[in-house]
Amino acid sequence: MSDNDDLLVRIKEHYQSMSKGQKLIAEYIMAHYEKAAFMTASRIGEQVGVSESTVVRFADLLGYDGYPALQKALRELIRNKLTTVQRIEMSADFNDPNVLFKTVLKSDINNIRSTIEDIDEDTFNSVIDNIFAANTIYILGMRSSAPLAQFLGYYLSFILPNVRVVTSGVSDVFEQMIWISDKDLLIGISFPRYSSRTVEAVQFAKERKAKVVAMTDSHLSPLTKWADYTLLARSDMASFVDSLVAPLSLINALIVAVGQRKRGDVSMYFGELEKIWSQYHVYVGKEKDE
Known part of the structure; x- marks a missing residue:
């Protein structure tokens, strides 16, 4: 068992040897673990009437x-079980407007820091290799992950001619992927709460022998079962809003890495685009000559 899977087992095994205060913590976590996962040690202590140090000793007792x-x-245990209503309940720490701004930004900073620590550079480089080897690159993202897929697809399409973004409704995802084969690559993007349609589409691609990259938050994500490569980006946010800062930063790194391998072509391509953009005044700049 992993640390995540046997957490509740650990609590049960150590329960009889716990102090009175630690038993209160254990009982609270067993009954409300979906809430406790997003509470600080001090907040759990306040909830059950013990000190923060008692909560820390409780963690030590369990072997953490x-x-x-x-x-x-x-x-990790409850990552995909929280409803939106429960997420809103978790965001009580954000009620103070004086600390909300810094709390949210610090959370995003921590997500990026954890992503840097968790990323496997060999896997990252293998994904880049497979992007160039694929006949067609399918980029799939549903619901809150759809903007990530669109962003990745938008910039990759400047570099490569064989990019297809799959983000639209429930009924036609498989229609868009009907020709996917063993010569293609699917990058499936999903973060909690995981989209069931994304998981099904990733499975579909794998059954068609395509290479599959899962861009998600944890090795416990349902996408990883079907993935040849997994790129992890943290998305923890104790609120109803998904934190997509770290996933977007990982996507930026992918785009830059692909661009670096085709630097000459990219420079030439954007040179032509600049002429078109200038001719048709796509961006704000010099006024038209009168």
Whole structure:
């Protein structure tokens, strides 16, 4: 079992040896683990009437390296089970307008930092290799991940001629992917709450022998079962809003890496585009000559 899977088992196994205060924490987590996963140690302590240090000792008793490790295990366990209403309930820490701005930005900074620590550079480079090897590159993102797919597709299409973005409704995803084959690549993007249609489409691509890249938040994500390569980006946000800062940063890195391998072609291509943009005044700039 992983740390995430056996967390509740650990609590049950250690329950009899816990202090009275630790038992209160255990009972609260067992009953409300979907909420506890997004609460600070001090907040859990306040909730059950114990000190923050008692919560930290509770994590140590279970064999975790401090409370953050316990909290991470909790978040992984329930990552895809939170409803939007529950996420709103989790955002009580954001009620103070004096700290909201910094709290949200610090959370995004932590997501990027964790993404840097978790990324496997060999996997990243293999994904770039497969992008260039593919006949067609399908980029799939549904619901809140749709903007990520569109952004990646928008910039990759400047560099490569064989990019197709799949983001539209439930009924026609498979129609758009009907010709996918073993010579193609699918980049499937999904973050909690995971889109069931994205998982089905990734499975469909894998069954058609296409190479599959999963861009998601955790190795526990349902996308990873069908993926040849997994790129992880953290998206933790204790609110109803998905934090997509780290995923977008990872996508930027992909685009830049692809662009660097075709630097000469990209420079020539954008040179032609600049002439067209200037001719048709696509961007704000010099006024038309009168």
